[in-house]
Amino acid sequence: MKENSVLEMRHIYKCFPGVRALQGVDFTLGKGEIHALMGENGAGKSTLIKVLTGVYEKDEGEIYLDGLDKPAVIRSPQDAQRLGISTVYQEITLCPNLTVAENMYIGRGTGRLTNWKQMNTDADRILTNLGIPAKAQQQLSDCSIAIQQMVAIARAVDMDCKVLILDEPTSSLDESEVEKLFGLMRDLRARGVGIIFVTHFLDQVYEVCDKITVLRDGQLVGEYVIEELPRVKLVAKMLGKELDDMEEIKDETNVYHGDDAYVFEAKGLQSEAGIKPFDFYIKKGEVNGFTGLLGSGRSECVRAIFCADKVTGGTVQMNGKPVKLTKPLDAMKNGIAYLPEDRKLDGIVGDLSVRENIILAAQVLKGFFKPFSRAEANAFADEYIKLLEIKTASADTPIKSLSGGNQQKVILGRWLLTHPEYLILDEPTRGIDIGTKIEIQKLVLKLASEGMSVTFISSETDEMLRTCSRLVVMRDRRVVGELSGFDLTQGKVMETIAGGDAS
Amino acid sequence: MTKAQTAKSGPASAKTKMTDTNLLLLITVIVFIIMYAGAMLFLKKGFLKPQTFLNILNANSALIITSCGMSIVMITGGIDISVGGVVALVSMSCAVYLDYQGGSVFGSLLIALGIGLAFGAVQGFLVAYLDIQPFIVSLAGMFFARGMTTIVHTAPFNVANEAFVALKGARILIPGLGTVTKAGKYVDAYVVLGVPVALLIVVLLFLVLRFTKLGRSFYAVGGNRQSALMLGINVKRTRFLAHLLCGLLAGIGGYVYFLYVGSGSASHAGGMEMNAIASSIIGGTLLSGGVGNIFGTFVGVLSLNTIQNIVSSIGLDDAWWTGITVAGMLCVFLIIQSVLLARKR
Numbered sequence: 001m002k003e004n005s006v007l008e009m010r011h012i013y014k015c016f017p018g019v020r021a022l023q024g025v026d027f028t029l030g031k032g033e034i035h036a037l038m039g040e041n042g043a044g045k046s047t048l049i050k051v052l053t054g055v056y057e058k059d060e061g062e063i064y065l066d067g068l069d070k071p072a073v074i075r076s077p078q079d080a081q082r083l084g085i086s087t088v089y090q091e092i093t094l095c096p097n098l099t100v101a102e103n104m105y106i107g108r109g110t111g112r113l114t115n116w117k118q119m120n121t122d123a124d125r126i127l128t129n130l131g132i133p134a135k136a137q138q139q140l141s142d143c144s145i146a147i148q149q150m151v152a153i154a155r156a157v158d159m160d161c162k163v164l165i166l167d168e169p170t171s172s173l174d175e176s177e178v179e180k181l182f183g184l185m186r187d188l189r190a191r192g193v194g195i196i197f198v199t200h201f202l203d204q205v206y207e208v209c210d211k212i213t214v215l216r217d218g219q220l221v222g223e224y225v226i227e228e229l230p231r232v233k234l235v236a237k238m239l240g241k242e243l244d245d246m247e248e249i250k251d252e253t254n255v256y257h258g259d260d261a262y263v264f265e266a267k268g269l270q271s272e273a274g275i276k277p278f279d280f281y282i283k284k285g286e287v288n289g290f291t292g293l294l295g296s297g298r299s300e301c302v303r304a305i306f307c308a309d310k311v312t313g314g315t316v317q318m319n320g321k322p323v324k325l326t327k328p329l330d331a332m333k334n335g336i337a338y339l340p341e342d343r344k345l346d347g348i349v350g351d352l353s354v355r356e357n358i359i360l361a362a363q364v365l366k367g368f369f370k371p372f373s374r375a376e377a378n379a380f381a382d383e384y385i386k387l388l389e390i391k392t393a394s395a396d397t398p399i400k401s402l403s404g405g406n407q408q409k410v411i412l413g414r415w416l417l418t419h420p421e422y423l424i425l426d427e428p429t430r431g432i433d434i435g436t437k438i439e440i441q442k443l444v445l446k447l448a449s450e451g452m453s454v455t456f457i458s459s460e461t462d463e464m465l466r467t468c469s470r471l472v473v474m475r476d477r478r479v480v481g482e483l484s485g486f487d488l489t490q491g492k493v494m495e496t497i498a499g500g501d502a503s
Numbered sequence: 504m505t506k507a508q509t510a511k512s513g514p515a516s517a518k519t520k521m522t523d524t525n526l527l528l529l530i531t532v533i534v535f536i537i538m539y540a541g542a543m544l545f546l547k548k549g550f551l552k553p554q555t556f557l558n559i560l561n562a563n564s565a566l567i568i569t570s571c572g573m574s575i576v577m578i579t580g581g582i583d584i585s586v587g588g589v590v591a592l593v594s595m596s597c598a599v600y601l602d603y604q605g606g607s608v609f610g611s612l613l614i615a616l617g618i619g620l621a622f623g624a625v626q627g628f629l630v631a632y633l634d635i636q637p638f639i640v641s642l643a644g645m646f647f648a649r650g651m652t653t654i655v656h657t658a659p660f661n662v663a664n665e666a667f668v669a670l671k672g673a674r675i676l677i678p679g680l681g682t683v684t685k686a687g688k689y690v691d692a693y694v695v696l697g698v699p700v701a702l703l704i705v706v707l708l709f710l711v712l713r714f715t716k717l718g719r720s721f722y723a724v725g726g727n728r729q730s731a732l733m734l735g736i737n738v739k740r741t742r743f744l745a746h747l748l749c750g751l752l753a754g755i756g757g758y759v760y761f762l763y764v765g766s767g768s769a770s771h772a773g774g775m776e777m778n779a780i781a782s783s784i785i786g787g788t789l790l791s792g793g794v795g796n797i798f799g800t801f802v803g804v805l806s807l808n809t810i811q812n813i814v815s816s817i818g819l820d821d822a823w824w825t826g827i828t829v830a831g832m833l834c835v836f837l838i839i840q841s842v843l844l845a846r847k848r
Contacts (some may be wrong), residue, residue, distance in 0.1 A: 055733075081735040093733035097523060097793035098719070106716075106723050114714050136729035139522040155734075346512030 004068065006031045007052075007085075007163050007195040012061035014047055016401070019393075021047040021217045024061075027479035029163060029194040031066070034185055036226075037198045037206045040238055040405070040433030045198055045227055049167055053087045054080040066162060081108070092148045092167035094155075096141035100127070100134050104155040118227070122230070126154050130318060146173050155179065157188065164188060165196045170204060182208050200433065213236055229297055237402035238434065262320065263453045264336070264422050269314035271304035273297075276478040277314060282307070282422060282453045287444060289456045289464045292474035292497055298457050299341050300477065302424045303453075306338035308332045308346070318421075334364055337420035341427045341457075343404070347411045350400035354392050355381035357399045357410050362417045384413030389439070410465035412440070422453045429458055441467050461493055473497055522724075523844060527787025528799040530839055533805045536716070542813050546807050549816065554692045555679035559808045564697035565590065565760035565806045566778055570786075571725055572752030573779040574800040578712075578791025579745040580725040581630060581637035586753040587704045587775035589622050593757025595652045598767025601664040604658075608666050619754015620747065622648065627746030637746070645776065653768045659768030670694040670696065671765045697759035704752070721745055725792030743827030781829060782807050785836050807832070 007029040012023040022044045029035050039045045052054045052063065054074040062071040065083055080087070094103040101123035105114075123136035132150045134143050140151065147170060151493050156164055165319040166185075170178050185195055185208055197209060204224075205212065212229055215239045221237050229237075265281040275282050275297045282288055290298035303309045304315075307325050316325055320336050325331050331338070340346035349357055358381050359372055366372070372380070381395040386407040392402055399410055408428060415423060427442065429437040444454050458464050464471060467490055473481040473496040481496040542550040549555040560567075569586045576583045596618060597611040608615075622644055629640045662668070673696050674770070680692035710720035720741040723731040732738045760772060786803025788795030810832055811825045 076737075077733050077736065078735045086731070091735065093727075093730040095723045095730050095734070095793065097726035098722055099522060102719060102723075103734070106719055112716050114716060114719055116714070126771070139520065141523075142520050 001025045003157050006192075009048070009052065009062040009067070010062045010064070012048065012051060012063075013059045014044075014051055014056060019218075019401075021218050022058075025215065025218070025220045027088075027213055027220075028209075028223065030194060031194055031226045032189050032192045032193045033211060034189055034197055036209040036212045037215070038205065038212055038234065038238055039195055039221075040435055043215040043238070043433075044218040045215055046067055046167070047218075049087070049101070049165055049198065052163075053077055053085060053165065053495070070079050078107070081159065084160070084162035085165065086161035087165040087167065088149070088152045088156050088169045090150060092145065094140055094148060094152055096139075098140060099136065100138050100140055100151055101136035101144065103140050103151055104158060108159065112365060122158075124153075126158055127151075130154055130157070132183060145463045146177050149173060149180075150177065152363055153184065157184065161193060163194050163196065164199075167198045168200070171203060178204065204436075205234075205459070206231065244397075263318065265317045266305060267315050269301075269304050269316070270312050271300060271309040271337045272312055273300040273303060273309040274477060275300045275304065277492050278479045280472065280479075282454055282455060285448050285451045285452045286470065287448045287456055288470040288472065289458070289468040290472050290474055291461060291464055291493060296474040296497075297428050297477035298474050301474070301479075302338065302426055302455060302457065306336055306424060308338065308340070329364070332361065332418065332420075335419075335421035336424065337361070337415035337418055337422070338424040339408075339415055339426060339428055341430075343407055343411065348399050348407050349397055353391065354385065354402070354410055355395040357416060358413045361414045365418055380417055384410075384417060387416075388413050390441075400407065405436040408432055408440075409436070412443075416447075420452065422455075423447065424457075426457045427457070427459065429460070429463060437463070449459070461490055465490065465493070507514035519686060522524075523789075524787065524796050525792045526843060527763070527789075527794060527840055528796045528802075529756050530537050530822035530843065531785060531787045531799045531802050531806070531836075534836075534839075535809070538806065538813070539809055542809065542816075546749065546813065546816055552682050553677075553804055554682060554690075555812070557677070557692055557694050557698075560698045561695045562763070562768075564695070564701035564805050565756045565763060565772075566775060566782065567701040568704050568752050568759055569775060569802055570591075570779040570800045570804055571704055571786065571797055572756070573776070574783040574786065574788045574797060575708070575721060575752075576713070576749045576787045576796050577780075577783050577790060578721045578725045578792060578795040580728065581745065582780070583626065583637065583641045583746060583749045584776045584780075585622060585641040585642075585644030585648055586749065586756070586779055587627065587772045587777075588645040588652070589750065589753040590757040590772035590775055591620060591770070592648045592655070593618050593754055594650045594761040594764070594771050595655045595767035597758065597761050598662045599656050599659065601662050601667050602660070608664070613718070614664075615754045615758035615761070616641070616751065617754070619751045621750070622745040622753065623750015625741040626750065628804075630746055631742035637723040649769065656767060657769070659740070659770070661766045671762055675699065682790060685787050695763060697762055700755070700759055701834070705797055705801045711769060712797055717741070717744065720828065722793055724739055725794075727793075728833070759780070778807065781833055784833060787840070 005028050009025065009027040012022050012025045013483045025044065025048060027048065037045050037048070047056065051058045051207055052074065054076045057075060065072045073082055074083065082369045086248045098106065104123050105119050120136040124286050127134055127136065132147060132154060134147050134151060140148060142175060143151070153169065169181065173181060188195060194478065199205060209226055211223060211225055212234065213223045216238065263284050267279050268276040268277040271281065278301060279445070280301070290301050292298045300309065304311055307327050307330060311326065323334055325334065349360065355377055359377050363372060384390070385392065385395060390413070391406050399407055402410065412428065428440050441463065442454055448454050456467050458462060470482065470484040471488065471493065472479055473483060473493065475497055483492055483496060505561050558559050569590065573583060573586060593615045600606040600611050600614055626640050629635045630637045674693040675696070676691040676693050678691060683689050712721065720731070720736050722740045723734065723736055724738050728738055762799050764771065782803035783795065783800050784790065785806050786796065786799035786801070786802065807829060810828055814824050814828045
């Protein structure tokens, strides 16, 4: 082992049926270092992390840890914890039915008894130190998602770990929470903890990290010191090609040129999810978007449009004719398609094949007693696998074995197959790689130029500025402004969200 | 507010709501008290006598014990419907051992524990390590236990072993709670031997679930199995131990049952597993796992039997009336639980 390194992974191999997920990957983490692990979806980041945390067993290779003269044996998450490897996952991996304090302490230590008083006092102290607004004795499910994530981090921080793995921890946090997390990461770095940081946000990488390791297609591309790797180069390394697409897409004018026919118009729409009544319209071939901070109600708005939440008031017109929409099927029949925010919960049917997932919505519209023939289904599946460049072994592969970005493409294909007039995309680019992000953005613009109306939601403002010609701004579950044309700038959007003159 | 104050009251100012487990326990206890107090006020009759309450304990100490095991398995997100069958098998095996093999009382107790542990271990292994649905596993367990009972001995019979009969007849007198009979004679209140055993188990398991690592692991596994694994809990072992414990308690419950009825029969403890599930649910254990309380289960058994007593003392003595009442009570509890949990969100 090299001096000053706390973790070394050597020649790690891991295969899944049909996929070589890791092929001889090396990874070195130094003491007091924040190390970004970058790569597109399917590059092998998650697999590498899971090998390190004992969720998967590696096929070949060695893992060396500081303080151990033999290669470490990690067969289960318990082993990893014992060896000082703590992990915070993107999905909250805590128990919702236990208290905050218990979630921080369960599964640790050697004693057989739980000293509640001590545990609660300790937990409260740590929570206060980290500035996390939760109480030790509160049940975890009563906290917001962001706070739950912070509790997971608090747990990891308190475990005196040598290696802390943060696997996309920021995707459910807002900016101030991210700042708090970064502060925490810098503290830990100062204490000599090695931190592996997995994220899709380039800004965040350049804000906190010291080193970057890039993976692509299960292979190591290289390890770089952050100062020596400008963003453009990083992106190029991740994609394996020089990329000027980002510039290209930015130059496209996004002023709406179409006619004035409203495809969809809602007045005073309101749903059970607790949004204030809002008015909304979209014209033919227009791309617009809802923007606002996390929890501002942007998803709830589009869910109300699609009737994914129970609509409690308001009127809806499509192409100038009043329609009554009460459930998602009504919306689908009227040519609305909705790509939900939560891919796992509302989107994929994990055990069904890619083909079945693609034809699902179209089949529902056609009626279950008139099934598509095998040939038709195959044709549809092949068409969209090709069109969207979905990376899958075959159309028969269960969708759950695809990477996140490819799952998202399948769901997108599912909705495109219904040939909607109005397509709603709620966070279609979250948790997927830059290459796919740009592909999706381009696709949106292309669909719009062909006459489809698209509502696009993303937590990355520049992505929305790039694609949308009109932005509806939300704050505290209320529409507070609408921006278009020359007002479409980062500054103006921030100002409106924060509550400037537009309110 | 000054900055110092804000910092100090940071976490403390967050609103603390009751945990789901405690909320459901509270509902159970309140409903039981209202029910029993109502019976004392309006029905009077026997309900004013302490012995009536003690008789509920006497008749149901076995159910209390098996329900505790059921609750533990349910908290881990599983279920065990073999407990009734195990109770019957234990009774029959012990009866045959005592009367036909000339066995000792102590030996029969060992047999009871052994049968319970064996069922718990095998079912726990199948559920935890081979990852087979607990419902299917314990369904097989139930049929197996019932079948074995008949194989051990077909005809029902009463045990005549003297030591055992003496033990069965043993009464623990409770001074001060006695009643005066119509004839004017003072009779002491009493409980049978099973009652202290059941109470001891309730207290012990309450403490285990509340204060031990293992106990909290049951809750964690039931709350979210994947997360529990990630948090460093040995999920397989935890699930195994839950089933093992449930089997052991079915064995103990079986012996207590045997001690109460004093006979072996293939039809003993019919539907006891369902009563145990009902008691657990009334006691605030969620079928989805992760939420529940042993004390609640204890109160659940009492509630279940109190309502049956009330129904029969009103004069609706037919079996279907109790069935319908229990069904209604379960519905009411499930509705109260889901409404309260939904409102809390």
